Each structure stands twice: as structure tokens, then as C-alpha cells.
Amino acid sequence: MSLLTFTLIIFAGALLAGLLGSLTGLxxxxxxxxxxxxxxxxxxxxxxxxxxxxxxxxxxGSAAAYVKEGFSNIRIAMFLEVATTSGAILGAILAxxxxxxxxxxxxxxxxLYSALISLKKKQxxxxxxxxxxxxxxLKLNGDxxxxxxxxxxxxxxRVAGGYGMMMFAGVISGLLGLGSGSLKVVAMDNIxxxxxxxxxxxxxxxxxxxAAASASVYxxxxxxxxxxxMPVVLGVxxxxxxxxxxxxxxxxxxxxxxxIVVITILGGEMIYNGLLNKI
Amino acid sequence: xxxxxxDQRIEIFLSYxxxxxxxxxxxxxxxxxxxxxxxxxxxxxxxxxxxxxxxxLTSLPGILHAMHQGNLKAxxxxxxxxLIATPIARVFFSIIGFIxxxxxxxxxxxxxxxxxxxxxxxxxxxx
Numbered sequence: 001m002s003l004l005t006f007t008l009i010i011f012a013g014a015l016l017a018g019l020l021g022s023l024t025g026l027x028x029x030x031x032x033x034x035x036x037x038x039x040x041x042x043x044x045x046x047x048x049x050x051x052x053x054x055x056x057x058x059x060x061g062s063a064a065a066y067v068k069e070g071f072s073n074i075r076i077a078m079f080l081e082v083a084t085t086s087g088a089i090l091g092a093i094l095a096x097x098x099x100x101x102x103x104x105x106x107x108x109x110x111x112l113y114s115a116l117i118s119l120k121k122k123q124x125x126x127x128x129x130x131x132x133x134x135x136x137x138l139k140l141n142g143d144x145x146x147x148x149x150x151x152x153x154x155x156x157x158r159v160a161g162g163y164g165m166m167m168f169a170g171v172i173s174g175l176l177g178l179g180s181g182s183l184k185v186v187a188m189d190n191i192x193x194x195x196x197x198x199x200x201x202x203x204x205x206x207x208x209x210x211a212a213a214s215a216s217v218y219x220x221x222x223x224x225x226x227x228x229x230m231p232v233v234l235g236v237x238x239x240x241x242x243x244x245x246x247x248x249x250x251x252x253x254x255x256x257x258x259x260i261v262v263i264t265i266l267g268g269e270m271i272y273n274g275l276l277n278k279i
Numbered sequence: 280x281x282x283x284x285x286d287q288r289i290e291i292f293l294s295y296x297x298x299x300x301x302x303x304x305x306x307x308x309x310x311x312x313x314x315x316x317x318x319x320x321x322x323x324x325x326x327x328x329x330x331x332x333x334x335x336l337t338s339l340p341g342i343l344h345a346m347h348q349g350n351l352k353a354x355x356x357x358x359x360x361x362l363i364a365t366p367i368a369r370v371f372f373s374i375i376g377f378i379x380x381x382x383x384x385x386x387x388x389x390x391x392x393x394x395x396x397x398x399x400x401x402x403x404x405x406x
Binding site for chain 2 (some may be wrong): 001002003004006007022039040044045048050052053056057059060061072074075078079081082085086088089092093138139141208209211212213214215216217219220221222223224225226227228230234237
């Protein structure tokens with residue numbers, strides 16, 4: 001295969017990955033890693049480096065759109081970024097010592113888990129009254145406007161538990177090159193009881209910063225190849241922009257189910273190939 | 280109330296920063312990538328086995344040096360580095376908001392996050 005054909009096919013695949021990622025809310029990484037390793041037999045180390053760059057592109061691209069709505073909480077983001085960035089660096093260090101087929105199996109498990117989580121019906125834990133003491137000290141409680149423009153205040157719970165989960169999300173992100181947005185949302189929704197409108201945008205904000213921490217380690221380690229990254233970054237960016245448009249215009253529940261099935265198959269393939277030591 | 284207005288203004292500024300960073304790096308990657316493809320269309324890609332990048336392309340000084348010699352791959356890599364730097368710049372500039380609000384706790388937390396990011400860049404963990 002010539003480089004031109006290769007680049008065009010990768011671009012098309014990345015376009016699809018960006019589209020899928022934004023329609024399912026899972027981000028580009030969960031598709032990029034299996035696409036590159038299973039479909040194109042690219043070494044998983046290159047795949048991880050490339051995926052991290054794609055994760056940053058989608059995060060920064062969509063954060064720009066989200067922030068105008070003004071729901072993200074910059075204090076929650078900054079406080080939890082201490083956990084995610086230190087976790088990400090830890091994950092990037094850990095990656096040196098773990099065999100690649102083990103990393104592939106772990107990536108498959110996280111991809112399957114993300115797909116499962118996105119199917120579950122979400123429960124909003126809006127709680128006004130009792131925040132934890134730590135949340136008050138850290139000034140994490142805030143408010144957001146509802147559809148009528150009224151202020152809705154929210155209280156943040158179990159700060160230490162959320163911090164721990166975020167650290168874990170950071171390690172996974174740094175080790176596997178995924179955005180691990182699903183783990184971040186678990187920490188913020190289920191543990192800290194931050195309302196969706198705030199947690200989704202805040203998490204998206206943090207994903208790029210987390211990925212940047214490990215991406216700079218991987219850059220100096222030679223995992224990020226410009227020729228491979230070029231079609232992936234451009235494809236994912238374009239795909240997620242188109243995906244965001246579709247998402248706003250149409251009800252896409254059947255499309256989402258279809259995509260989640262695709263992602264589940266990809267995750268299963270990762271585990272299977274990892275177990276056979278093929279990655 | 281005043282605090283909120285500050286917060287929002289800064290967040291809108293940051294959102295422009297992110298969009299500008301992503302757009303600029305995408306344009307650099309696209310143009311230099313296209314030029315690279317024109318001259319290397321017939322090459323055989325070999326990403327099946329891991330070689331690691333040439334040391335020219337793994338650090339900013341190396342990339343800048345290679346760009347000076349007209350290396351198109353270095354130009355693409357520069358665009359990628361700019362993309363990685365965009366969220367880091369976001370963290371850096373959000374400190375302004377905390378300084379305006381005289382929020383010492385969050386000034387310190389932002390500095391901690393920046394330091395962790397700098398460890399990732401400069402510590403040689405890439406080894």
C-alpha cells in the first residue's frame with residue numbers, strides 16, 4: 001500500500017471515529033485505538049500516541065463550543081485536574097513496564113465498560129442542601145441556569161472519593177491513550193453528585209488537559225508520528241464537528257445503539273487479540 | 280455577582296483561545312501534511328513495527344531545528360505540538376481569573392497543575 005492510499009483510508013476511518021465518538025459521547029479514542037491496531041495492524045504504541053493527540057483535538061474543539069453555555073465549573077475542573085494530570089503521568093510511566101498485549105486487553109475492557117455505561121439510563125443527583133465540608137472549603141458548589149433562566153444551585157459531595165476516582169481515570173488515560181471520559185463522568189455524577197449539565201462540560205474540559213500531560217511524555221518517547229497523526233487528527237476533528245451538527249438536529253437513538261454495538265465488537269476484538277498475544 | 284461576571288468573561292476568552300489553537304494547528308498540519316504527501320505519495324508506510332520517532336521530532340528544539348532545514352515532517356509535528364500546548368495554555372491563562380478574584384487557594388492549585396504538566400514535558404520521563 002502506498003503512503004497516499006494509506007493516509008486516505010486512515011483519514012476516512014478517523015472521520016468515522018470522530019462521528020461515532022461525538023454521537024455516542026464517548027470521544028474519538030475508543031474507536032481510534034482498535035481501528036489502528038486491529039484494522040490496520042499498527043503497533044499499539046503508535047496508536048496510543050496518535051489517539052492522545054486526537055483526544056486533545058476533540059476535547060479542545062468541543063470545549064470551545066460548550067463553554068459559551070457557561071455550565072462548566074472552572075474550580076471543580078482545576079481541583080480535579082491535580083488528580084487527573086498526576087494520574088496521567090503515572091500511567092505513562094507504567095506503560096513502559098507493561099507488555100503491549102496486556103495494555104491491549106486493558107484497553108478492550110475499558111472500551112467495553114464505556115459502551116456499557118453509555119447505555120445505562122443516567123440519574124441526575126441534584127442536591128442543594130448538604131455538601132461536604134471539603135467542598136465548601138474548596139468552593140466547589142455552584143449554580144447553573146435552567147431552561148427558564150432561573151438559577152439552580154448544586155452541592156458537591158464526597159470530594160475525596162471523587163478525587164481518587166479521577167486519579168484512576170488519569171492513570172487509565174495516560175496508560176491507554178483514551179480520554180476516559182466515561183470514568184470521569186462516573187466520578188462526577190455517581191460519586192460527587194454534580195448535575196449532568198455541569199459534569200459533562202466540565203469533564204470534556206478536563207479531558208484535553210489530562211491527555212496533554214501524558215502526550216508530552218509520549219512525544220519525547222517517540223510514540224507520536226507526524227505522518228500517522230496528520231490524517232487521524234484532521235479526520236477526527238472533522239468527524240466530531242459533523243457529529244455535533246447531526247446531534248443537534250435529529251433524534252438519533254437508533255443510530256447511537258448501532259454505534260454502541262460497533263464499539264462493543266471493537267472492544268471485544270481488542271481483548272481477543274490481546275489474549276492471543278497478537279497485539 | 281461581580282465574581283460571576285469575571286468568571287464568565289474569562290471562560291469566553293478561554294473558549295476563543297481553545298478554538299484559535301485548534302484551528303491554527305489543524306491548518307499547519309493540513310498544509311504541511313499535504314505538501315509532504317505530494318513528495319512522498321509512493322512511499323511504503325511501516326507502522327506495523329515500532330521504531331520510535333527520530334530524535335529530531337521528539338522535542339520542541341529538535342523540531343524547530345528540523346523545520347529550519349525544511350523538513351516537512353517537522354512542520355507537521357510542530358502543528359501537533361501546538362495542539363498539545365493548547366489545553367496547557369488554557370490552564371496557564373485561567374490563573375488570571377483566580378488572581379483577579381484574589382483566590383489564593385486556586386492560584387496555588389493552578390500552579391500545581393502547571394508544575395505537573397511541566398514535569399511531563401521536561402523531566403525526561405520519555406527516556
